[in-house]
Amino acid sequence: MNELKIEDKLRLYASAFENALECMMITDDTRRVIAVNPAFERITGFSPAEVTGKRPSFLDSKTHNMSFYRTIWRAVRVNGSWQGEIQSRRKTGEIYSEWLSITALTRGGALHYLAVFTDITHRKEYESTLYALANYDPLTGLANRNLFNERIELAIKRAAHSRQKLALLILDMDRFKSVRMTLGQATADQLLLAAVTRIKKCLGPNETLARLGGDEFAIIAENVHDATDAVRIARDVLSTMSRVFLSKEYERYLTCSIGISVYPDDCVDANFLQKNADTATYRAKLRGRNNFQMYGPDMHVATFEQLLLENNLRSAISNGEFCLFYQPIVDAETGKLARMESLIRWNHPELGLIPPDVFIRSAEESGLIYKIGEWVIREACQQFQTWKANGIDLPVVSVNVSAVQLRKMNLFSIVASAIRDNRLKPGELELEITESSAMQNSDASFGFLKDLGSLGVGLSIDDFGVGYSSLAYLKRLPIHRLKIDRSFVRDLPEDSDSKAIAAAIIAMAHSLELGVIAEGVESLPQLNYLRSINCDEVQGFYFAQPMPPNEVDFARYQ
Numbered sequence: 001m002n003e004l005k006i007e008d009k010l011r012l013y014a015s016a017f018e019n020a021l022e023c024m025m026i027t028d029d030t031r032r033v034i035a036v037n038p039a040f041e042r043i044t045g046f047s048p049a050e051v052t053g054k055r056p057s058f059l060d061s062k063t064h065n066m067s068f069y070r071t072i073w074r075a076v077r078v079n080g081s082w083q084g085e086i087q088s089r090r091k092t093g094e095i096y097s098e099w100l101s102i103t104a105l106t107r108g109g110a111l112h113y114l115a116v117f118t119d120i121t122h123r124k125e126y127e128s129t130l131y132a133l134a135n136y137d138p139l140t141g142l143a144n145r146n147l148f149n150e151r152i153e154l155a156i157k158r159a160a161h162s163r164q165k166l167a168l169l170i171l172d173m174d175r176f177k178s179v180r181m182t183l184g185q186a187t188a189d190q191l192l193l194a195a196v197t198r199i200k201k202c203l204g205p206n207e208t209l210a211r212l213g214g215d216e217f218a219i220i221a222e223n224v225h226d227a228t229d230a231v232r233i234a235r236d237v238l239s240t241m242s243r244v245f246l247s248k249e250y251e252r253y254l255t256c257s258i259g260i261s262v263y264p265d266d267c268v269d270a271n272f273l274q275k276n277a278d279t280a281t282y283r284a285k286l287r288g289r290n291n292f293q294m295y296g297p298d299m300h301v302a303t304f305e306q307l308l309l310e311n312n313l314r315s316a317i318s319n320g321e322f323c324l325f326y327q328p329i330v331d332a333e334t335g336k337l338a339r340m341e342s343l344i345r346w347n348h349p350e351l352g353l354i355p356p357d358v359f360i361r362s363a364e365e366s367g368l369i370y371k372i373g374e375w376v377i378r379e380a381c382q383q384f385q386t387w388k389a390n391g392i393d394l395p396v397v398s399v400n401v402s403a404v405q406l407r408k409m410n411l412f413s414i415v416a417s418a419i420r421d422n423r424l425k426p427g428e429l430e431l432e433i434t435e436s437s438a439m440q441n442s443d444a445s446f447g448f449l450k451d452l453g454s455l456g457v458g459l460s461i462d463d464f465g466v467g468y469s470s471l472a473y474l475k476r477l478p479i480h481r482l483k484i485d486r487s488f489v490r491d492l493p494e495d496s497d498s499k500a501i502a503a504a505i506i507a508m509a510h511s512l513e514l515g516v517i518a519e520g521v522e523s524l525p526q527l528n529y530l531r532s533i534n535c536d537e538v539q540g541f542y543f544a545q546p547m548p549p550n551e552v553d554f555a556r557y558q
């Protein structure tokens with residue numbers, strides 16, 4: 001290549017300076033501006049005339065302190081150059097980010113400085129969008145699992161350093177899958193947002209909420225004194241969630257189960273802290289949901305999923321791990337014992353009593369419900385016989401029967417033989433069938449229910465009001481009683497909708513000559529209202545919780 005002549009070289013350099021896309025600024029040794037290129041004016045808004053002879057402090061964004069600038073100039077002095085990100089101010093006052101390099105030019109005895117910079121505002125915005133996408137949940141704006149993992153690690157480091165405790169609470173919404181199925185994705189998201197808003201209000205400045213996935217959330221509580229601080233948060237969350245969620249699209253209750261693990265009491269590592277809190281959440285689910293559990297070392301024996309394995313249930317039958325609790329149903333007027341409902345419990349050797357909600361569905365899916373159901377019927381009849389032999393005057397024992405059992409024809413012979421073997425009159429046994437299962441099975445169950453009816457066994461429709469019963473169909477079934485679902489009793493006597501529904505169910509049932517039981521009665525005002533609308537029988541914690549047969553105080557209901 002030919003050597004360029006001096007003038008040509010200078011022209012070429014000047015053209016590079018004029019046409020460069022990067023801003024260029026040359027200053028003298030006192031840092032006063034000698035020259036700026038057109039890109040400089042384009043980006044900063046300052047013309048060459050405005051800046052020549054001035055120090056570049058007109059670009060100062062006031063976002064950096066003096067020591068920041070001192071560090072830069074020290075680097076230029078020592079190394080001859082500095083590069084980095086810096087915030088500057090345009091003529092309009094707008095602050096922007098630039099990538100700046102400063103070089104000291106020492107040729108020919110004179111000292112100059114060359115500053116070259118590019119506007120990186122867009123790149124920064126893009127980066128921060130990427131960061132948000134990677135670290136925040138778009139629906140709730142909460143930290144996602146990614147950022148949560150970083151935060152819990154940091155929080156543990158801080159706690160270790162300051163010798164403080166730290167609690168991790170993992171919250172899982174109860175039955176959210178079915179909420180999503182009934183409400184649809186968009187409305188379920190709205191409900192979740194409403195829940196997050198409530199949960200946030202329970203948290204203080206040392207507590208952060210994250211969304212770990214679908215309906216799973218985590219709270220990191222720093223600087224806790226002991227586990228009672230974490231318990232307070234869990235209680236507050238459960239309590240704020242217990243109010244109904246109301247919007248144009250829905251009117252729903254949404255509860256959650258909470259597991260708590262404490263650093264350094266339970267473990268000293270973020271991974272284990274999470275695993276332990278998870279295990280405790282599963283335990284809360286096992287304990288009937290809508291509650292919290294503290295992690296304990298005994299919890300590792302079995303997790304929720306493992307427990308639900310068929311094998312576990314199967315061995316539960318052969319090991320005799322099921323038992324029946326009993327809950328009285330009393331006459332609303334006289335307070336006398338009208339019947340006793342049997343409610344199954346799984347007495348797990350390590351986990352203790354597990355409520356039916358947790359395992360009935362999996363028993364139904366695996367077909368084990370046939371064996372379990374048969375055991376329940378025989379056990380309840382035998383208990384009734386034992387009470388009778390002890391001189392206890394109990395009119396009726398009732399047994400819950402699952403929809404799946406109704407599909408199997410030998411239920412009739414099981415019921416008949418249980419009655420015969422324990423010398424019961426058929427009317428002393430009653431079966432409770434949920435509204436939906438009675439409707440689902442239509443023809444097959446209809447024939448079967450009719451056979452049972454003709455045998456003289458009582459039949460009641462459980463959880464009435466939550467399904468979609470056809471009244472005509474109801475009339476064809478040989479049933480004796482309706483049990484009004486707990487959800488219509490809960491808000492009595494304040495809620496006018498509940499009042500209207502309860503009164504309508506009772507009036508309708510009576511006109512079809514059916515008796516009515518209200519379940520879930522927890523207070524005297526509820527009882528008084530139910531009496532005033534002629535409800536026949538009542539059941540609920542106001543009278544007694546379900547309990548083992550030897551704990552029932554029959555004298556109370558004489």
Ligand code: C2E
Nearest residue numbers: 343344355356357376400401402520521522540541542546
């Ligand atoms: P269910 O037959 O409607 O039973 C009523 C449930 O409400 C029971 O829950 C009972 O403990 C609870 N309860 C009673 N009074 C009150 C109250 O005042 N307030 C509140 N909040 N709750 C009250 P549990 O024992 O957990 O049983 C749940 C469901 O599991 C039962 O609902 C029934 O459908 C089913 N189940 C129970 N035992 C059996 C069984 O042996 N076989 C089958 N297939 N299902 C069963």
Ligand code: MG
Nearest residue numbers: 341400432462
């Ligand atoms: Mg029942």
Ligand code: MG
Nearest residue numbers: 462463483519
């Ligand atoms: Mg019920």
